[in-house]
Amino acid sequence: MDSGAIRRRLALGTAVLTAAGLLALAGPGSAEAASYCSGRKVRTLPFSTGSVQVYKRSGYVCAVTFPKRQGSRKSMSVSVQARGSRPVADKGRYTHHAGPVTVHAGRRCVRVEGSVGSGSVSSGWILC
Numbered sequence: 001m002d003s004g005a006i007r008r009r010l011a012l013g014t015a016v017l018t019a020a021g022l023l024a025l026a027g028p029g030s031a032e033a034a035s036y037c038s039g040r041k042v043r044t045l046p047f048s049t050g051s052v053q054v055y056k057r058s059g060y061v062c063a064v065t066f067p068k069r070q071g072s073r074k075s076m077s078v079s080v081q082a083r084g085s086r087p088v089a090d091k092g093r094y095t096h097h098a099g100p101v102t103v104h105a106g107r108r109c110v111r112v113e114g115s116v117g118s119g120s121v122s123s124g125w126i127l128c
Contacts, residue, residue, distance in 0.1 A: 077098050
């Protein structure tokens, strides 16, 4: 094997490892949220300190809040409210996520809110 072939194989190996590392570090995302909520992901609500993943299945809406940086305890919350009903919320000091919170919305609109520390997001009425 000549030196050009060795360099190409090393470059390919490095590219594959880099891509695998980037996928692993892609942040708290749908794979982790999917283990808490069933159904299909319908929204991601990003904000300065985290994001809220929203899932829907058979009239049920589920949401989980994830911080951008996991590990230390932070004040986190997530709430889901079907129009005409009271919000269902999970609030506390967590290291990995707040929620999941699930409500039966049927065909009604829902409002999803989430926060991590000083950052927060509110969806307004969605999924109508």
